[in-house]
Amino acid sequence: MAARYLTRGLLENSSVLAELLEGKERFYLFAGTFDVSEQLDLRHLASLQFVKDVQTATAAPVVIILSCTDSKLSIDPAKRKACFDAQARSVLACGLDKSRTFILTPPSISSRIYRSVVDVSKCMLINEAVFCRLPQTLLGETFTKCLRIGQDRFPKAAFERANLPEPAVVQLKPLPMLQGELGNxxxxxxxxxxxxxxxxxxxxxxxxxxxxxxxxxxxxxxxxxxxxxxxxxxxxxxxxxxxxxxxxxxxxxxxxxxxxxxxxxxxxxxxxxxxxxxxxxxxxxxxxxxxxxxxxxx
CATH class of the missing domain: 1.10.240.10 (Tyrosyl-Transfer RNA Synthetase)
Structure with a gap:
């Protein structure tokens, strides 16, 4: 089923997926970050089904991070935990292999994943050519998200400078709004x-x-x-x-x-x-x- 994303032209960097499906190297899939304060819609479902199909074809582990931007939920731990549980169930219900899927809550300040984020962010610059001519500053100071379509070369360069394995970026083209690109x-x-x-x-x-x-x-x-x-x-x-x-x-x-x-x-x-x-x-x-x-x- 994963092959249909290639034949229907639904991917950016489709050659990367073709190489992964050949099964020559072991890898895991990072499916992104999902905000528990937002309702899941078909855009999320499209992304998760794509990850599920690749996981089914390759038996690769999947990592997903749940975040929370709602300050009210941050104050109430019980409500926060309930939101995380509900969102995790919605994610797993897309057909992901529970034994190979790891859903992470916001990591602690001392966790390995946070330290890795800090190490990589120190190696990335927001240069004026890419980010709307903002003053040149360290990405780690603002934690600006850089993985929009067409920007995968920036984290790759940062990983190389940080002496970390270069990530392979496969991006599903965004599902349009119902009113399409012509909507007001x-x-x-x-x-x-x-x-x-x-x-x-x-x-x-x-x-x-x-x-x-x-x-x-x-x-x-x-x-x-x-x-x-x-x-x-x-x-x-x-x-x-x-x-x-x-x-x-x-x-x-x-x-x-x-x-x-x-x-x-x-x-x-x-x-x-x-x-x-x-x-x-x-x-x-x-x-x-x-x-x-x-x-x-x-």
Whole structure:
């Protein structure tokens, strides 16, 4: 299943994944940081499913860090712990191998992982060419996140200066908002733009049918003549991430792009798929023990 990310063009640095799938070297996957004060949505699910598929194909260990930016949760340890447990269950419910997945809470100040972060940050500079002409200063002073798409060369250089193994960076292209790149940022509403894992079936259907941006023709005649613009069509892009069947995906790509399939049919397929995925995720989350074991520090 991991191969579909290569064939559908969903990755940055796809050659790195191709090398990892060959199985010549041992590695582990760092799946990123998840804020427990935020609701998980389909963007998180896409990332976690990608990690799960690579783990299934390679049996690699997975490391995930849970963070908390809500100051209110930081004050109440009991609520904080409950949020960490709930988020950990949601993460594991994506199908990750529990025996090979390590979910870390914010590490203690003396932990090995924190010391490694400090060592690497001392070797990174925020130079004016990359970070909007900010004054040159040490990254460790601000802990600015540097791993946006296209910026993987910076941590690689820092690891080399710190005499640490160079990381292999594989980045999943970001899942678009429902209204796509053409949506008006001034009228942004996350409740309409995002599909949350907590959304019920009627909400899922309403959001996709009403808000998912279509690249189909404005009239039936135009659509049949020119086909859908798959570069901007959001329902098609979502199916590219989540539809496992390569044959069905290729059929939709050909029929919809060729004007033989209409937007309504593509949206209907996406509605059914998302409903199935979120129902399955909910059942899996409920089956995970309330006492999730979190690794507090390395």
């Amino acid at each position: 940022a001034q009228t942004f509403n996350s409740n309409c733009q995002l599909l949350f894992l907590s959304d019920d079936p009627p909400m899922i259907e309403m959001k996709i049918r009403k808000h998912a941006f279509s690249g189909g023709g404005s009239t039936k005649e135009e659509h049949e003549k020119h086909g859908a613009n798959l570069e901007i069509d959001v329902p098609y892009k979502y199916l590219s991430y989540f539809l496992e069947s390569d044959n069905e995906w290729a059929n939709i790509k050909g029929e919809y792009g060729g004007g033989k399939m209409y937007t309504g049919a593509v949206k209907e397929r996406l509605v059914c798929l998302v409903k199935e995925m979120l129902a399955s995720h909910k059942m899996a989350s409920m089956s995970i023990s309330d006492k999730v074991r979190l690794v507090c520090a390395l």
